[in-house]
Amino acid sequence: MTACLPTRGSSCAVGLNLYGAGCHSISLISRLAVGTGLIFKLSACCYGRIAPRSGLAPFDGIDVGAGIMDEDHRGCISVLIINHSETTFNVSVGDRIVQLICERILYPTVEEASTMSSNV
Template sequence: MKTITIKIKRMRSQALLPAYMSRHAAGMDLYACPDSIMVLEPGSRAVIPTGIAVAIPPGYEGQVRPRSGLALHRGVTLVNAPGTIDADYRGEIGIILINHGSETFMVSPGDRIAQLVIAPVRQAVLELVENLDETGRNDGGFGHTGC
């Protein structure tokens, strides 16, 4: 398995560093680092601070993804899943949580709230053309193969 080094900085002294929870986990758990307990009422959303910043190398991105257990058991997920941390971003990572559940959700310092996956990226060069190649699908869109 190929590894890369990601530099990480604590932006808040009490911040917990991301961690893989199993040997072959794709994502590292990200921890909440608010100053106090944050309350997410049903239907509400908020940016939850993590207290960390990272230096992702060029050619990679950080994908912030929901935790499946929170989504299943509490109805809490990310508004912008997956969120992207670009290689040139150096600010504190904030997680935009939304409560789709029917009960109030409390976010405490140290709660695992999302996952961070480091993935390779490639930038594209766009070429303006008059016509695109034909395919069997062409412009068949939403639900064109059935539900």
């Protein structure tokens, strides 16, 4: 596997491009976990959201699944690529496959209500 450091497409890009670290063929109407070769730690009170690349989603029918990376995630990052098209989608080493968007977390307190409000 060959990992590539995440990059920004422009200075104002919200997401970081993540790259495939191996060669894969994703058959039509199927899915495959594709490794990035990356291991990293997110900042405190942040989580990572894996999002489809805007260049692949509408034109090639490529989407992502299982797109949340918790603050305490450790280990190599793989992404679930879903091929909704009717042709095989090929990933080569160094291909941009998804975006990583880092977002702040709020940890709400969950409490059981003693009565149901009629305004719901």
